[in-house]
Amino acid sequence: MKFEFENTINEQVMLPKEKGVELFVKREDKLHAFVSGNKYRKLKYNLLQAEKTSYKTLLTFGGAFSNHIAAVASAGNIIGFKTIGIIRGEELQNKIEDNPTLSFAKENGMQFKFVSREDYRNKTSEAFLNALNEEFGEFYLIPEGGTNNLAVKGCEEILTEKDEAFDYVCCAVGTGGTISGLINCLKPSQQVLGFPALKGDFLKHDISKFATQTNWELITDYHFGGYAKINAELVAFINQFKMDYKIPLDPVYTGKMLFGIMDLIDKGYFPKGSKILAIHTGGLQGIEGMNAVLKKKNISIIS
Incomplete structure (x- = not known):
């Protein structure tokens, strides 16, 4: 199988010092132009x-x-x-x-x-x-x-030895395969936080079928109404995040995850001194289609 893909890097999101935590984004979206993240x-x-x-x-x-x-x-x-x-x-x-x-x-x-x-x-x-x-x-x-066993095996390769320094690893959750792979390769001192794009906590059962550890949690407050649902507040956040940090986000998964992470940071959810790694799982191809939907609803589009 021949794919030419780029190595991913962790880009720091430069937060004000008073936030008391460090946030990095693993740019899995840069793996490949079309088969990314x-x-x-x-x-x-x-x-x-x-x-x-x-x-x-x-x-x-x-x-x-x-x-x-x-x-x-x-x-x-x-x-x-x-x-x-x-x-x-x-x-x-x-x-x-x-x-x-x-x-x-x-x-x-x-x-x-x-x-x-x-x-x-x-x-x-x-x-x-x-x-x-x-x-x-x-x-x-x-x-x-x-998502199946082979998919989870692939997702176990997202994290590297350098990522062992992070206290929290965050990812968006759709069918549960990515978060399961992350859970399986974590060190005991680390925790995975999953941000579902779907309503409900039924995903816990699906993840438990593949996950081999218990140091994970689902944060279910940032789905914005469910899968593929979006509003003006989320669009504004995505556009501002790209402007501030030069990192584009998709509206279905990573946009909601980063919205949630930033909100949790503001609320003091993470202990002072925490190092947080957010996994950018790609999905940028969906922006064009979502913008067509937003135009019909007279909502500002994703830039």
Whole structure:
């Protein structure tokens, strides 16, 4: 498997001294132009397994602005896999050209099957998968969001020995694969804080299936209404953060995480002298699509 990717660096967010803590951002978004952040980490060992077992086709699932869909399409194009995306929402079938994520995936050779939201909820059922197998033939299945044991293995490689100096490691949470990998490679003195993009704490169960340690916690106050939900306050924060620190944030994951971290710092959540590392998991490709939504709502766009 051949990918040319950049080494990631930890960039310091220069906070006022009176805050009493240090904050750094691990720029995983710079790993690769299109298969960036945790998507590269999650796909790495899945793609190696697909190659090893001689599959020629990758099949996966996602929504209209899915980072995962874009990454799988790009990775498949680079390596030479056929890719199939099962997309949530039949109404999108005639709107591919109006959707930056789906247009990008199509340009990279992905074939789509659009299904109703009701059918999409059954995507893991044996009957649903058997029907896909009959329609498309043999394929290597990658779950929605990419999370499985091989994905967690890849995410265990995010942290390096240099990161052992941090007291807290923070990451956004979607399906739970990235945070599980981080948890598994932590030192006992460190703690992971997860910031879910979804409402509810059901993710605890999903994470517990993969995590091997207990030094982690979910901070559930910064989802802004749920997955892909956003408001003017969050947009303003993302734009100001980029202006102040030259670090772009996506609106679904890292924007909400950094909003939460900065708010917790202001509230004195972290003990004085703490060193905090925030994982930038990429997802910047979704900004263009989100801006189209914001324009329709007459909300300022992400710069």
